[in-house]
Structure formats: C-alpha cells, structure tokens
Amino acid sequence: MLLFELSFPILVDESKLYFDGIGTSYNNSLNIKGGTSCSLCSYFNSFSAGKYRKYTLAQNITFNIKIQGFAEIFIKRENGNIITSRLIENSKPEALSITFSIIDAKDGEIFYPEISAKSDCQIFGGSYETKVSSQRDILLGASFCTYKREKYIISNMERLRDFGLKYSIPLKVFVVDNGSTLPETLSDNTITIIHNPNCGGSGGFARGLLEGVNFGCSHIIFLDDDISLDTNVILKTYSLLKILKPEYYDSFIGGAMLHSEIPYLQHECGALWDGFYLSPIGHEVDLRKKESVIANEKLQKADYQAWWYCCFPTSFGEKFGYPMPYFIKSDDVEYGIRCQKPIITMNGIAVWHDGFDGKYAGHFEYYIKRNELINTALHNKNTGIITNIRKLFASTARLTLLQRYFLAELVVKAYDDFMEGPEKLLSIDIAEYNTYLSSLAKPANDKSIIGNAKIISKPKIVNSALYYPSFGGNIFPSKNICIELPLTDIEIRKTFRARYIAHTKADGSTAFVTKLKKRKLFWVVGKTIRMFFKFLTKYKKVRADYIHNQEKLTSKQYWQNYFSK
Known part of the structure; x- marks a missing residue:
C-alpha cells in the first residue's frame, strides 16, 4: 500500500524542506553531483517511524526510488546510525526498493534515506509503501468553506481534481460557498459547489460535515479556502486512516500551518488551551534545520486542532455534535475540547497559510x-x-x-x-x-x-x-x-x-x-465597571444555562433548520 510519495519543491522554493545536500531540483526530479551526499532527513521526505509504529498496523516499510547513476542508498535513524543500505549502478533510470523495520522505532523517532552519489545521479521520484493485511474502507470527504476568494479556492479545486485523476482514492470535495459567487457549473463527479448563506466558518463547516454525512463519507477534512495545498498531504492522510490501529480510529489528524510569506517557518502544530488562553505548539520553528525536523515529531500533546487542515470521522457529528454557531473564531477550539480525542500530527502533513495580520477586522x-x-x-x-x-x-x-x-x-x-x-x-x-x-x-x-x-x-x-x-x-x-x-x-x-x-x-x-x-474614554470605563458588577452577580447562572443548552446549540437539527430557512 502506498503511504506517500517523495516531494520536491513545487509550491514553494525552499529546497531544505525536501532535501539537504548538494542537489538541484527540476521538474519533480533531483540531481546529485558525484562525490557528494544528499539526505532526505527533511520535513516532507523523512519517515515518521515512531508515529507509524505507535498509531498504525505497519511494521515493515519499503522505500522505493527511481534513480540513474552509481550510488549507495542508506536508510538511517535520526541519530545517523545505518539501518540498511543498497548499492546501485545503472546508465538509465531504474527502480530500487529497500525494506526496513520500524518495530524498534522510539516514540517520535524519524528514519530517513540518504543517497551517497559515486557519480552524477538523478532521482526521478520515490515513495514509501507498506504491506498490511487489515485495511479499513475509507471514503474521504474534504470540505472547504469559502467567501468570495475565487483566486484561492479555484486553484485548490484544480489541484484536488488532478489528484483524483492520478490516484484511485475515493475522495469527495465539498466547496461550501458562503458568498454564492462560484458557478455551480464547476461541480463534477469529484467536486460539489454548495451555495450557502453567509453563516461564517462555523456554519460553512457545519454544512460541510452535514454534506459529508449525507454522502456517506467515513471521514471529513476541514480546510481553509486560502491555503496552499500539496495534495501529497491528502494521500498521506488517506493512507494513515486506512491502517490506523483500532484504538486510534476515533482520532483527529491535524495539519501544521506553515507561513506562506516565510515557507519554512511553522506557525503552529496543534495548540493548547488552559481554560482561558490559547498557545500554539511548535511556534516559529525553522523547518529547514535537521534538529528542528527531529524535535518537531516530539511535540507535546495538543488540546485542539485548527481547521485550516483538520481530519476526523464523520461519526463525530453524531457522537459529539456539530460546530457551535459562533460564526467565526474559536469554533475549532471548542470542538476539539468538546470531543476530547487524540490529535495525530506528523511531519509532512501541513499547509501554507497567509499570516493573520492582513485579515484583521474590528468586529x-x-x-x-x-x-x-x-x-x-x-x-x-x-x-x-x-x-x-x-x-x-x-x-x-x-x-x-x-x-x-x-x-x-x-x-x-x-x-x-x-x-x-x-x-x-x-x-x-x-x-x-x-x-x-x-x-x-x-x-x-x-x-x-x-x-x-x-x-x-x-x-x-x-x-x-x-x-x-x-x-x-x-x-x-x-x-x-x-x-x-x-x-x-x-x-x-x-x-x-x-x-x-x-x-x-x-x-x-x-x-x-x-x-x-x-x-x-471615561464613558467606556463606566460601561466596563457596570459590566463588572453584572458579571459578578449573574455569571454562575448564565454558565449553568450554557452547559444545559450545549446539546441544543450543537445539534444536527439546529443546523438543518438554519439551512432550510
């Protein structure tokens, strides 16, 4: 079973996110000069051995590479120790496979290939595979919530349409258009455009979850419309879902956010909530560095996953309810805290997203x-x-x-x-x-x-x-x-x-x-003081009312009634 393919710089020009060494990438291939080495101990191309061992049924992994030239290919642990190696010499592109075990991988440990070129070599692609006897049937849904951002959403739709043609993966994409500006004629067998009232991200994602449930999707991915998406991330998510251990079936799979403006800089990989304040995990990490890539797999347990890329079973809608009708802000926080399920993050599952400074609005x-x-x-x-x-x-x-x-x-x-x-x-x-x-x-x-x-x-x-x-x-x-x-x-x-x-x-x-x-200024101070006394005397009763009505606010019926207006 294909887990994911090697990636090379296409969406962003940051080679060290993909490989480290004297190499040049061109047209989804990699050229390595003779007498040098090129390591794939990188954010997108290393293998999360510890996490695959912990979360999945995989035990043995096969690394496939298509290469031309004379080279020795190593599989190494994150500390540099060699697990296995193969020598190859050919004058034309040839496929090579190396199998290695992850049974003894430590929690959060990564393994990676390294190519030692004896002559000028060219790599034409590669992948990681595994053989697992027990695989689940997965029908994957992907839900974008968009509002008048045609430039972004159409680009992502085209990538997913191409992805569907390349891989035989059951994928259904729902584009919930809160602005009703996308032509419904853009719909096809893979993508469905849904005109929706402008009920914010909360309502848009609630509609996406409803559509996913009605279509029969086993899982849904919530995605922001203005992300840059490498579809290899979808492949990695899908294959992970297929081979999860039963005890992790009810889990979130979370994608990190990398800065569009600084593509190697991670904004967040899951986040924490202490009951009052939010704090990102893995904030401002430079993912070009080997030590950062290694440390990034060992981050602390997250409390919630932001919805720029968040995958979970559609059964969560029945078990835990739908998003709160917040319109925007903190709906993803509330949902993650409410569900209280494991959040699986992994190097290479990420999207690029614009920073938030340019999106500020007073309300x-x-x-x-x-x-x-x-x-x-x-x-x-x-x-x-x-x-x-x-x-x-x-x-x-x-x-x-x-x-x-x-x-x-x-x-x-x-x-x-x-x-x-x-x-x-x-x-x-x-x-x-x-x-x-x-x-x-x-x-x-x-x-x-x-x-x-x-x-x-x-x-x-x-x-x-x-x-x-x-x-x-x-x-x-x-x-x-x-x-x-x-x-x-x-x-x-x-x-x-x-x-x-x-x-x-x-x-x-x-x-x-x-x-x-x-x-x-003093008028605002006066209003604040009056609110202080109101809050002090009535908060406990109001809090009890919210707890009592939570199920009604997050019910499927609430959103069905809203969308049928």
Whole structure:
C-alpha cells in the first residue's frame, strides 16, 4: 500500500524542506553531483517511524526510488546510525526498493534515506509503501468553506481534481460557498459547489460535515479556502486512516500551518488551551534545520486542532455534535475540547497559510471575547469569574489606550450578549447579526482630522513605570502628534500622550485614523465597571444555562433548520 510519495519543491522554493545536500531540483526530479551526499532527513521526505509504529498496523516499510547513476542508498535513524543500505549502478533510470523495520522505532523517532552519489545521479521520484493485511474502507470527504476568494479556492479545486485523476482514492470535495459567487457549473463527479448563506466558518463547516454525512463519507477534512495545498498531504492522510490501529480510529489528524510569506517557518502544530488562553505548539520553528525536523515529531500533546487542515470521522457529528454557531473564531477550539480525542500530527502533513495580520477586522474583537467566554463556561472546570473579569478590564483598557473606543464598546457588548445566555445564540440569525456587528466596527478613515499634527512613523516605547500609572499619559495634556501603529501585534506603550493614531494595515496603508477623546474614554470605563458588577452577580447562572443548552446549540437539527430557512 502506498503511504506517500517523495516531494520536491513545487509550491514553494525552499529546497531544505525536501532535501539537504548538494542537489538541484527540476521538474519533480533531483540531481546529485558525484562525490557528494544528499539526505532526505527533511520535513516532507523523512519517515515518521515512531508515529507509524505507535498509531498504525505497519511494521515493515519499503522505500522505493527511481534513480540513474552509481550510488549507495542508506536508510538511517535520526541519530545517523545505518539501518540498511543498497548499492546501485545503472546508465538509465531504474527502480530500487529497500525494506526496513520500524518495530524498534522510539516514540517520535524519524528514519530517513540518504543517497551517497559515486557519480552524477538523478532521482526521478520515490515513495514509501507498506504491506498490511487489515485495511479499513475509507471514503474521504474534504470540505472547504469559502467567501468570495475565487483566486484561492479555484486553484485548490484544480489541484484536488488532478489528484483524483492520478490516484484511485475515493475522495469527495465539498466547496461550501458562503458568498454564492462560484458557478455551480464547476461541480463534477469529484467536486460539489454548495451555495450557502453567509453563516461564517462555523456554519460553512457545519454544512460541510452535514454534506459529508449525507454522502456517506467515513471521514471529513476541514480546510481553509486560502491555503496552499500539496495534495501529497491528502494521500498521506488517506493512507494513515486506512491502517490506523483500532484504538486510534476515533482520532483527529491535524495539519501544521506553515507561513506562506516565510515557507519554512511553522506557525503552529496543534495548540493548547488552559481554560482561558490559547498557545500554539511548535511556534516559529525553522523547518529547514535537521534538529528542528527531529524535535518537531516530539511535540507535546495538543488540546485542539485548527481547521485550516483538520481530519476526523464523520461519526463525530453524531457522537459529539456539530460546530457551535459562533460564526467565526474559536469554533475549532471548542470542538476539539468538546470531543476530547487524540490529535495525530506528523511531519509532512501541513499547509501554507497567509499570516493573520492582513485579515484583521474590528468586529473580530466581539467574536473573540464572546466565544472565549462561552468556551470557558462550557469546558473550564473552575468558574472562571476572576480571570474573565480581568480579561474584560485588560481588553477595554488596551483598546481605549489605542483610541479604538468603538471596539472597546464591542468587547463590552460581547460580554453583554454572553450574559443574555444561550437563548441569544439560539434566537439570532448569525448572518444578519454579523452584518450588524460589522457596521459597528467601521470608523471613518478621515486623515484630515490630524491637521498639522506631526506624524511619527516610529514612535518610542515609554517606560512602564511612567506609562501605566498615568494611564497611557492621559492624565497629562496630549501632544499634537499622530503616531503610526499596526492593526495587530502592537506595543501599546508607544501611544503615550498621542493626540492621533493612524492604524496601518500589513501593507503599510492606513486603515483608519483616530483621535483622543477623554470623555469617550471615561464613558467606556463606566460601561466596563457596570459590566463588572453584572458579571459578578449573574455569571454562575448564565454558565449553568450554557452547559444545559450545549446539546441544543450543537445539534444536527439546529443546523438543518438554519439551512432550510
């Protein structure tokens, strides 16, 4: 059975993600100069021996390679010890197979091939295979949720269509189009376009899961529409599902996120949730380095898997329910925590994804805070009153110091809506409510308000001992300056005594300009204090209501009713 094929740089030009040594890649082949060695101890081409031993029925693996030239091919452990080797010499491309055992592989250990070229050699491809007597029948579904991103989604559709033609793998692709802009004529035997109301990622993925269940898929992969996808990842996922040990049938298979802008840099490989805060695993790891590739297989157990690439059995819908109707943000967190099932990650199962700085929108502040509150209410064993109150004050204070008063109000509204209990979620039309929230988060971009203020593109960071006791300098008269700050990842101490702030996008253009309004600042503080008392007195009852109504909010019936409107 084919597990996966060797990959060479196609989607990104980062050779060390694929091989290490003096070699050049061209047209899905690899040229190695005589007298040099080329190692496949890389992120995409090494073999996750420890994880295949732990999670699957595989015991012996066959490495296949098609090569021309005189070379010795080694299979090595991650410490460099040789497991086995073969010598080959030919004047034309010839297939060679080497079989090795993974029975003694340690947890998280990788094995890898290394080619020692005695003459100039050329590799025309390769693969890993195994023979397993017991294999499951898998009908794999893949669900994209998209909204007016034709450039990305059509490219991914074409890759999957080509993938279906190349491999005899039962695959059905559902493209849930929340914008209803993709022609339904793009549908074929492999791909189905589904026009859906704009109910966000939560509703889009819920629809994808429903369609997968109705089609008879055994498993579904949730994928973001704006990823760059090497379809070898789909092959690797499918073959893994086929040979899983029975005790791991009910597992997630998670794909890491690599940065599109910096293709060798890993953003996340699974993530943790401590009941209040999220933290990525394997954050900012340089996967060009051998030591990073080895360490990446030994990362800690994840609590949830983000939905840029997340595969799981469709039976989870019946066992654990469907996504919460959050619209966007933290629906993947909540689902992973709710299911409480193992998350299998592995080198080579990954997608490239744009960073999040360019995707920021003001109303995200509402969704982040409201959905965090619901997640904590449902899944944190402690009540969470003190931490949630602290987060309320921290969020509104930060946004007011950034002069984003309208967003501070949205945070208070998130708390207010949460305090209305699950009936609020059950009663609203999430698409219409998103339109309403978006309208509250659109400040005027009037640069003329800064007048003759001095523009400072690189403001200095003020000492904390001065900044925080003076509430960002707001107890002093403001200076007639306009500082430029990014929309995200902000060092807030740069705002000291600034009268204006130009909030800039990732490309450097101005998103909007704000002006210091001390009366508005104190008004937001007042609303925050009132919410503090409301939260303190009513939180326990509201939390109990969410727990009691969780099954109703995540039911198949809820989403069927919504989609039938």
